[in-house]
Amino acid sequence: MTSKQHLAALAVNLGREMVRVGTEYGIDSDAAQHAAHLADKAARAAEAAGCTPADYARARHAH
Numbered sequence: 001m002t003s004k005q006h007l008a009a010l011a012v013n014l015g016r017e018m019v020r021v022g023t024e025y026g027i028d029s030d031a032a033q034h035a036a037h038l039a040d041k042a043a044r045a046a047e048a049a050g051c052t053p054a055d056y057a058r059a060r061h062a063h
Contacts, residue, residue, distance in 0.1 A: 007046040008055040009062065014039040 001009075018035040025031045046055075 004046075004049045004051055004055060005059065007042070007049045008051045008059040011039070011042040011046040011051070012056055012059040014042045 014035070018032070018039040021029075021035040022032040
């Protein structure tokens with residue numbers, strides 16, 4: 001797995017975790033805000049690495 005693929009998978013997984021935490025604790029909770037921050041950082045890193053929609057789609061189906 002390339003680093004770009006790792007970053008896409010991380011972004012996808014942290015996005016899912018953000019939704020889970022927001023659902024469980026409420027979107028205004030500290031936990032949800034922290035999860036959103038982490039998901040945003042992962043998405044920005046993936047974007048900076050050149051991840052494409054196809055990379056994210058592969059990551060969603062692989063994990």
